[in-house]
Amino acid sequence: xxxxxxxAGAARRRVQGLWRRTGxxxxxxxxxxxxxxxGTADLMARAEIRSANEATLRHEITGEMASLxxxxxxxxxxxxxxxxxxxxxxxxxxxYGLDGPDGERLAGRLSPPRGRSGWSQVNQPMASGQVRTxxxxxxxxxxxxxxxxxxDLAGERRAMLLVTWRLLAAGxxxxxxxxxGWVLFFRSAWRRLEGMSDAARLVAEGRLNVRAPAPNRRxxxxxxxxxxxxxxxxxxxxxxxxxxxxxxxxxxxxLRTPLTRMRQRLEALERAxxxxxxxxxxxxxxxxxxxxxxxxxxxxxxxxEIESRRLADEGIAFDLAEIGLRxxxxxxxxLEASGRRLEVTAESATVVGDPAxxxxxxxxxxxxxxxxxxxxxxxxxxxxxRDGCARLTVSDDGPGVPAHMREAVxxxxxxxxxxxxxxxxxxxxxxxxxxxxxxxxxxxxADNAPGLVVTVxxxxxxxxxxxxxxxxxxxxxxxxx
Amino acid sequence: xxxxxxxxAGAASxxxxxxxxxxxxxxxxxxxxxxxxxxxxxxxxxxxDGLEALSAASAQTFDVMIVDRLLPGLDGLSLLRALRTRxxxxxxxxxxxxxxxxxxxxxxxxxxxxxxxKPFAFDELHARVxxxxxxxxxxxxxxxxxxxxxxxxxxxxxxxxxxxxxxxLLPLEYRLLEVLLLNAGxxxxxxxxxxxxxxxxxxxxxxxxxxxxxxxxxxxxxxGGPPLIRTRRGAGxxxxxxxxxxTA
Numbered sequence: 001x002x003x004x005x006x007x008a009g010a011a012r013r014r015v016q017g018l019w020r021r022t023g024x025x026x027x028x029x030x031x032x033x034x035x036x037x038x039g040t041a042d043l044m045a046r047a048e049i050r051s052a053n054e055a056t057l058r059h060e061i062t063g064e065m066a067s068l069x070x071x072x073x074x075x076x077x078x079x080x081x082x083x084x085x086x087x088x089x090x091x092x093x094x095x096y097g098l099d100g101p102d103g104e105r106l107a108g109r110l111s112p113p114r115g116r117s118g119w120s121q122v123n124q125p126m127a128s129g130q131v132r133t134x135x136x137x138x139x140x141x142x143x144x145x146x147x148x149x150x151x152d153l154a155g156e157r158r159a160m161l162l163v164t165w166r167l168l169a170a171g172x173x174x175x176x177x178x179x180x181g182w183v184l185f186f187r188s189a190w191r192r193l194e195g196m197s198d199a200a201r202l203v204a205e206g207r208l209n210v211r212a213p214a215p216n217r218r219x220x221x222x223x224x225x226x227x228x229x230x231x232x233x234x235x236x237x238x239x240x241x242x243x244x245x246x247x248x249x250x251x252x253x254x255l256r257t258p259l260t261r262m263r264q265r266l267e268a269l270e271r272a273x274x275x276x277x278x279x280x281x282x283x284x285x286x287x288x289x290x291x292x293x294x295x296x297x298x299x300x301x302x303x304x305e306i307e308s309r310r311l312a313d314e315g316i317a318f319d320l321a322e323i324g325l326r327x328x329x330x331x332x333x334x335l336e337a338s339g340r341r342l343e344v345t346a347e348s349a350t351v352v353g354d355p356a357x358x359x360x361x362x363x364x365x366x367x368x369x370x371x372x373x374x375x376x377x378x379x380x381x382x383x384x385x386r387d388g389c390a391r392l393t394v395s396d397d398g399p400g401v402p403a404h405m406r407e408a409v410x411x412x413x414x415x416x417x418x419x420x421x422x423x424x425x426x427x428x429x430x431x432x433x434x435x436x437x438x439x440x441x442x443x444x445x446a447d448n449a450p451g452l453v454v455t456v457x458x459x460x461x462x463x464x465x466x467x468x469x470x471x472x473x474x475x476x477x478x479x480x481x
Numbered sequence: 482x483x484x485x486x487x488x489x490a491g492a493a494s495x496x497x498x499x500x501x502x503x504x505x506x507x508x509x510x511x512x513x514x515x516x517x518x519x520x521x522x523x524x525x526x527x528x529x530d531g532l533e534a535l536s537a538a539s540a541q542t543f544d545v546m547i548v549d550r551l552l553p554g555l556d557g558l559s560l561l562r563a564l565r566t567r568x569x570x571x572x573x574x575x576x577x578x579x580x581x582x583x584x585x586x587x588x589x590x591x592x593x594x595x596x597x598x599k600p601f602a603f604d605e606l607h608a609r610v611x612x613x614x615x616x617x618x619x620x621x622x623x624x625x626x627x628x629x630x631x632x633x634x635x636x637x638x639x640x641x642x643x644x645x646x647x648x649x650l651l652p653l654e655y656r657l658l659e660v661l662l663l664n665a666g667x668x669x670x671x672x673x674x675x676x677x678x679x680x681x682x683x684x685x686x687x688x689x690x691x692x693x694x695x696x697x698x699x700x701x702x703x704x705g706g707p708p709l710i711r712t713r714r715g716a717g718x719x720x721x722x723x724x725x726x727x728t729a
Contacts, residue, residue, distance in 0.1 A: 249579060253551060256578035257507055260600035264513045267603050294600070295684065302683075305581040329653050330679050333692040356582060360683045367687055 023186030030178040038171030042164055049163060053156045054135070058119070061137045064094050065149045069139070077143045081107040095124075095134060097148035098141075110148045112136050122150065133157075192223050196230055208238040248304050255297065263290060299427040303412065306357065306434040315353045315439075317461055320390045321346035323355060324383040327362040331370065339375040342366070346383040349390035352461045353439040361435040364428045365394040365454055373398030373451070389460050395453035406445040499544040499614050500524045504534040504560070505576070506552050514547070517603050518610070531555025538564055543571050545613045547606070550577040550588070558591045565592040572613040574606070585682065604716040608670045615667075627662040629721040632701065632709060634662055643701060653678065654697045661710065661720040670717035694718060 018024050071083055084096045084107035097110035105111075112122040112134075122134045136150035195213040202210040211231045266287045269275065275283070328344040335342045351358065362381070369379035373396045382393040401409055410433040432454075436443040442457040501518060505511040506529045515525045526543070528534045532554035538546060550557040561573060575593035577584055588596050594616065595609050627634040631644040639655065641648040650658065656678050661669055671690045675681040679689070694710065701709055711719050 253578040256599045257510070260507070260510050260578075261513075263600040264510065264517075264603070268513075298598075298684075301579070301581060305583065326679065329651070330681070330685075330689050330693075331687065333696055334687045334689055337692055354582070356680070356682050359680060363681065363683070363685050367685060370687060 021186075021190055023182060023190045027178055027182035027186065030182075031175040034174040034178055035171050038167050038174060042167040042171075045163055045167065046160055049160060050156075053159070057135050057151055057153075057156070058137075061094070061135065061149050061151055064092070065137050065139060065147070068096075068147060068149065072142060077141060080141070080147075084108050093151060095150045095152065097146070097150075099146040101144035106145070108148070110134065110136060110150050112138060112148055112150075114138075114146050121153075124150075189221075189223050192227060196227060199230070199234065203234055203237070208234075208241055210234075244304070248301065252297075252301055259290070259294065263287075266290065296427070299431065300412075303427060303431055303434055306431065306438055316355070317350055317352045318355050320349045320351045320358065320392060320458075321383045323359050323362060324381055324392070327359060327366060328381050331363070331366045335366075335370055335379060338370065340370065340373065341378045343378060343380045344382075346381075347385060349383050349385035349458075350388075350461045351390045351439070351458050353458075357435045357438070361432050361456070362392070362394070364432050368428055368454075369394060369396040369398070369452075372396075377451075387460075390458040392456040392458075393453060395448045395451060397448060397451040400447060400450060400452045401445060403447070409445065410443070498522055498524045500542075501526070501610065502534065502538060502543040502546045502571075503527045504531070504546065504552060504557070505529065505549045507549070514603075514606070518607070521607060523610075529553070531557070531560045534560055535563055538569055538571065539567060545610050546571050546573045547610065548573055548575055548593070550575060550579070550584070558587060561592045572616055574609055574613055576601075582682070602715065604668070605670050605672060608668050608673060608717060611667050612664055612669075612673070615664075627659070627665075629662055629665050630709065632662075632720075634658065641701075643703065648700055650697065650700065654693065654700070657693060657697060658701075658720075661718060665721040666719065668713050668717040668719045673717070 068080070068083065072080055075083075081098055084098050087094070088096055088108060095110045096108035097112070098105070098107040099114065100106050103114070110122065110124060112120055112124075117138050117140060120136050120138065122136045123131050124134055125131050133153045134150035135153055136148050138146060138148050141147050192213055199210050199212040211234055212227050214227075214231075266283060269283045270280070270287065324344065324346045328342055328346075332342050366379060366381060369377075373379065377396055377398050380393070380395045382391075382395075384391050384393075410429050412427055412430040433443055436456050440459050442455075444455045444457075446453050446455065499522075501523050503511055503514050503518070503525055505514065505527065508529065511527045511529060515527050518525045526537065528537055529552075531552040534546075534548070534552070535555060548557045548560060552560065555563070557575065557577075561575070564571070572594045573592065575588040575591075575596045576599055577588065577596070578599045585596050594613055597606060597609060625636050627636065633642045634640075635642075636659070641650055641655065641658065657674065660674060660677050672684070674690050675684070694712075698708075698710055709720060713719055
């Protein structure tokens with residue numbers, strides 16, 4: 001039953017989740033200590049009670065035996081079977097057995113193995129069919145027969161069991177007190193820690209206005225201190241990012257205004273009729289340089305934007321395969337015209353995020369495959385769904401990237417060939433990495449033997465509202481745009 | 482309103498010239514835009530303040546508005562929202578210095594019809610203004626049949642014929658031809674094609690537009706005949722005979 005397995009799996013995950021909490025572990029250790037203490041006390045008490053009981057029993061049995069031996073001495077052996085029968089009938093809590101010199105049974109029902117005088121424990125089958133354990137004292141009669149006096153141990157066992165149960169009950173009460181203590185104390189601590197980790201996660205996702213639950217003035221414990229410090233840190237980070245964003249916006253505006261004028265003047269110059277050819281070429285070259293500058297500027301701005309933006313709320317669900325096919329169709333003719341091949345395998349895979357950004361990510365990866373491979377190479381683009389998670393791979397059979405450089409190629413402005421002459425701003429893969437990070441996807445570069453394979457593994461598409469609302473506070477600051 | 486510049490219609494063409502409102506506070510950029518647009522035959526009003534623009538656009542009807550995002554008085558987004566709430570539906574091209582995805586989305590959600598990042602090529606601005614000016618009035622938008630000479634596109638059957646010859650096009654090529662036909666006679670820029678055909682809001686460094694156009698040309702053109710799709714250097718691609726530029 002897949003449903004049953006699913007439920008069991010969910011329960012197991014829940015238990016594993018609980019076990020990861022420090023409070024739960026502490027409570028479990030405490031409970032273990034309490035139970036161990038009571039268990040040890042139980043064992044010791046039992047040993048103590050047992051030895052005390054046995055001494056009493058032996059004392060009683062010895063007394064009974066002495067009284068019987070005394071009767072033999074006083075009245076003679078011939079009266080003994082009658083006495084034993086009478087005493088059995090009257091029931092003084094003892095059981096007896098009397099054998100003659102030739103081993104014949106004269107009276108009583110106890111029949112321990114003969115031939116050894118002294119104490120023994122005997123398992124005696126009863127008439128009812130059950131077996132009872134007796135503590136038995138065996139002694140020879142003056143006639144050469146055997147006399148046995150014993151006492152049933154069932155009563156003593158019951159008493160011992162009672163002691164055990166009482167101690168267990170006390171132990172359980174102790175464990176319950178531990179549990180209650182944990183619920184009272186740790187739950188609030190654990191809630192607050194949970195709130196902090198939720199806040200940290202959401203801030204990492206770009207929701208800069210989220211804060212951990214405010215410190216409680218009444219408790220004012222170490223967790224409150226941590227919470228306050230944590231929030232102060234978030235405040236500072238938020239402030240820095242705001243500042244960065246404002247500076248980026250201002251720089252963008254202040255740079256684009258003169259650049260716009262520059263471009264307009266260049267266009268006007270290019271349209272002028274009385275320009276001699278060398279001048280016209282120079283103007284065109286300056287225009288080309290300006291365009292290159294703008295490209296880099298745009299890529300930088302975009303990188304800053306992607307890194308500071310939150311996608312969690314604006315993401316929509318869509319099929320990654322559709323984007324894969326669209327990008328592949330867009331680049332296919334170009335790759336073919338350059339003597340390369342593009343192979344596509346796309347299966348439907350749902351992703352939540354920004355389709356425009358993911359389109360750009362795919363385009364950057366395919367362009368990368370086009371630019372950094374020799375003629376005749378094959379670029380492969382694959383979209384697949386594994387356990388409900390989308391996975392994108394773009395691979396080629398070109399020269400690849402050495403293992404120790406794979407981290408570095410994702411950083412801005414890094415270039416493998418180190419020559420600034422080749423086209424590209426050196427930001428393409430950084431933008432890919434930023435887009436992947438914004439989608440909480442894992443980006444990895446590996447050896448395609450030969451060539452490079454870039455894999456982007458997306459997380460399971462999450463629903464918009466998570467079932468457990470995070471315990472966080474949103475400040476009144478405007479949302480990160 | 483000392484900063485309003487009314488440029489006279491230049492090119493002689495039938496019909497009244499299109500009336501544009503340029504809302505831009507950068508004096509030199511505004512003057513340059515106005516003179517270049519006027520040279521193409523438009524009537525251009527320039528306003529450098531958001532509040533002035535609001536009263537100007539409410540008082541009279543323009544064919545197209547070009548609005549900068551950062552403005553004194555009232556910023557571009559608020560201006561657009563205010564105009565849209567007043568029921569002014571003038572097609573609007575939004576200009577911005579930011580060029581971020583969030584900025585584009587905000588502009589389009591605020592009521593802009595198109596969006597251009599500074600600095601832009603004048604040809605890009607011109608092509609987009611033309612496309613916008615025709616968006617409202619053009620009967621071609623919802624037409625089931627688009628025609629240009631002996632090229633016929635049946636949008637219901639998704640079939641393309643050149644004279645008697647059926648032309649087999651890939652889905653992307655079909656979309657590419659459709660966009661060109663919808664703007665027949667007017668240049669469509671590379672950037673417009675990237676946005677409308679491929680959904681790319683970024684500039685790929687490869688020549689994907691050029692390669693696709695040349696493949697489609699190979700399928701469409703008749704050997705020896707005059708070219709159907711023409712490349713205009715710097716401005717983009719035109720299908721059909723080019724119309725006079727700035728008239729309704």
